[in-house]
Amino acid sequence: MASLDDTDYRLLTALQRDAHLTSEKLGEALNLSASQVGRRRQRLEAEGYIEGYRARLAPLKLGLHVQAFVSVQMATHAPDQVKTFVRIVETRPEVTSAWTLxxxxxYLLRVYCEDLAALNILIHQVLLPHPAVARVQSQIVMDQLKADGPLPL
Known part of the structure; x- marks a missing residue:
């Protein structure tokens, strides 16, 4: 993989702020032609620096009033049990991201639910009954002080 130069970093920073910027606007900001910006963007995508583009949605407007972080402690790490647990995590729409720790x-799961009853169902009827799960602890988000931000480049 080629190393990134200062212009690549400035392009990535601009795209993190606003992925809708046209090549013309990016070119103006970076002092490049639109075609140069387009080629750089394509290279950064092809090399995996840019994984994709997403819209950031407003959970409250969509009726998702409860955000929580759910930590899961496993009773066993048997591969077949872990595989079925991971499949649950991957397929549950309430789980928007998950990490191993x-x-x-x-595991730490970030979840969005309509209400506390929906969170209760996820924990007590989906996660806790799994045979590999020993303990589940949830922390309900009261307020998000800083929105998910760009990577520090």
Whole structure:
């Protein structure tokens, strides 16, 4: 993979702020032609620096009033049990992101639910009954002080 130069970093920073910027606007900001910006963007996409483009949606406007972080401690790490647990995590629409961790919890799940009853169902009827799960602890988000931001480039 080629190394990134200062212009690549400035392009990535601009795209993180606003992925809708046209090549013309990016060219003006970076002092490049639109075609140069287009070629750089295509190269950064092809090399995997840019993984995709997404719209950021407003959870509250969509009726998702509860955001929570759910930590899961496993009772076993048997591959077949872990595989079925991971499949649940991957297929549940409430789980918007998930991480494996070091420390007491094995997994951290970020979830969005319509209400507390929906969160309760997810925890008590989906996660806890899984045979590999030993413990589930949830932390309900009261307020998000900083929106998910760009990577520090």
């Amino acid at each position: 070091t420390g007491e919890a094995d």
